[in-house]
Amino acid sequence: MLDQQPYRYIGGKASIVLSLFILGAVLALIAELPYGGWIQIPVLSLVWWRLNPQTPNPLKKQFLQGLIFGIGYFVIGLWWLYISLHDVGGMNALLACMGVFLLSAYVAVYFSLATLVIPLFKQSRLFGLLLASSWVLAEFLRGYIFTGFPWMGFAETQFNGPFAPIAPFFGGLACTFLAVWASWEIYQVRKHVLASAILLSAVVSISQLAGLLTFTKPVGEPISVRLIQGNFEQSLIFKPEGILQQIAFYHDAITQSKAELIIAPETAFPWPENQLPANLLESLRSFSNSNDANLLFGVIGRESAPQNNREFSNRALGLSPSSPTYIYDKSHLVPFGEFIPPGFHWFVNAFSVPLSDFARGGMSQPNFTILRAHQDPIYAAITICYEDVFGSELASRIRNSRKPTNLLINLTNLAWFGDSQAPTQQLRLSQLRSLETGLPALRATNTGITAVLGPDGKVLKALPEFTQSTLSTQVQAYSGKTPYVIWGNLPILGISCLLLLWGLIRHRRF
The missing domain is CATH 3.60.110.10 (Carbon-nitrogen hydrolase)
Structure with missing residues (x-):
């Protein structure tokens, strides 16, 4: 009888790739819902489950899996570029599809780079802070390199999410930081049920209370x-x-x-x-x-x-x-x-x-x-x-x-x-x-x-x-x-860099 193990392995890889692409597409669709910023967070936690952080991948494999997730997200989120290329611009349909796919693949690279902290750092109770920091730096670079294209980030979706009131203090990147961190805490909730529930409730409550403060007046x-x-x-x-x-x-x-x-x-x-x-x-x-x-x-x-x-x-x-x-x-x-x-x-x-x-x-x-x-x-x-x-x-x-x-x-x-x-x-x-x-x-x-x-x-x-x-x-x-107008992105970028530096020192020490 033929050995079925190679076929199971190939089938397992295909299912991971397909599920990551689908999860990316679902996240993009959720962004259009009235409470999309709330719903995206638990769905994003499913991405961490599918990437299986408990058995870290080699960097190349991690990069490719993160890329598949990002492509699924951006192909759905940016498909309308096809209209400008083909319907309005008269470009060949195949070339227009290729243009949308290549742009989606390019911006997905930043999502993929952000996930590389999963195999690079030893996981601990505070690992979610490192993942969120990596995501913030990747999103900052996405809005800067080659004149930037920060469209379809998690920040604008958070306008309809729990962390929107943080924006006047530290900007959209801070909303992204908290959304990614919260999704990791939800992923970890099976290990630390009480601690994660208390921590999530406290951070969401503080964020909502921050909305009571105003910095501008009529x-x-x-x-x-x-x-x-x-x-x-x-x-x-x-x-x-x-x-x-x-x-x-x-x-x-x-x-x-x-x-x-x-x-x-x-x-x-x-x-x-x-x-x-x-x-x-x-x-x-x-x-x-x-x-x-x-x-x-x-x-x-x-x-x-x-x-x-x-x-x-x-x-x-x-x-x-x-x-x-x-x-x-x-x-x-x-x-x-x-x-x-x-x-x-x-x-x-x-x-x-x-x-x-x-x-x-x-x-x-x-x-x-x-x-x-x-x-x-x-x-x-x-x-x-x-x-x-x-x-x-x-x-x-x-x-x-x-x-x-x-x-x-x-x-x-x-x-x-x-x-x-x-x-x-x-x-x-x-x-x-x-x-x-x-x-x-x-x-x-x-x-x-x-x-x-x-x-x-x-x-x-x-x-x-x-x-x-x-x-x-x-x-x-x-x-x-507002504080964000006064400080810009400096506070959240500084915090993210310091957290990653701490994670690197801790990783080398232990």
Whole structure:
């Protein structure tokens, strides 16, 4: 009779790989649920069980298993990129699938590296702190290397989880730290039932009580606001008639009624500003001056001194009564969408739509000044689309700004990604930014989700997706700085590095 042992071994390996991929996919799906941040933690503990930390793997095997888990997570979480590559961009379906898979595999590497502490360190009662520290450092690097891509981390899911109130103190990375640590404690609960239950309850309770502390306060009277959602398909801006239709709509929508602040989304006017229809900007400025209205809208900027042959920028223009034009150029650009990494022009050439290689704006651009009759000005920090993924950069801008920051404004166009979970994912990121900074936020988007967020990140008002509409409301500005704005990621990164150093010393000693 043939020996069945090799077949059992192969079957066992296949079941581990499949289960890790499925667990990653399930974690990504859970992120979209109302209480996803709570549910993700016990599901993540199943990952530690499947990686079997009691019999540590060789580093190579551990890396590959962690990679499979990460690929399952990101393929589901980022599948909507296929829409921009294939449906909008016209890329070959196979090449588009490959693009999504390769990006997912790349960002999964950071998850995989974080799990390497399992075989590297001897496990003890405090091992969960080392795993959480490793995860924090991996996530920090994911948001930094090659300009960073920290989308779909555990931090934004924690906005709907137990550790969200920690964000104003130590930021999203601290939420990630506690989520990973808590999942390890749940995994260990079979060994230390009482101790783990008490410890988990205490940390969750302290985190929830931390939410009672506030660091910002209302300033001045509420401001009247109109947010415009045009709901134009992305393909329209590649046709002259579509461009003219969009320009006419946003001009008319901006000037149709009064408000102290009127905002249109990213590239509302999808054409270089110096080539826009005659008298368009003059008409908007006249409306601003005659109605005491502050206007903010997206255009394609034209650089007077091109950077490295990059002539255009993704720009927000602000018009305030009897004031010079405000200019904000997007600083953190999207790879392939807004700048082309060296050696990848062949990939971009596979699109059937024109893509730009934009110039970057500076990291220390001033806030937008919102003027009000008989009241002090309000100062708003502007971000364009993808930039609200980077919490530490926004905190740094607020911390170093010469003027106070009372409000966050994000201009976005997610029409590239169709009817997918991309808008809700970005909404959670914006909610986390408000929570970290203690400031309300206004989101003006083309297809959704256009919304007003409170200083605690909660949605106060929102428009339905894929509708052409206007959101009119009043918003209260806030003043002050949270500990996270003051300290940034330094505390949680320092704690994580010290814990890993302690773990290394302890490992060598014993």
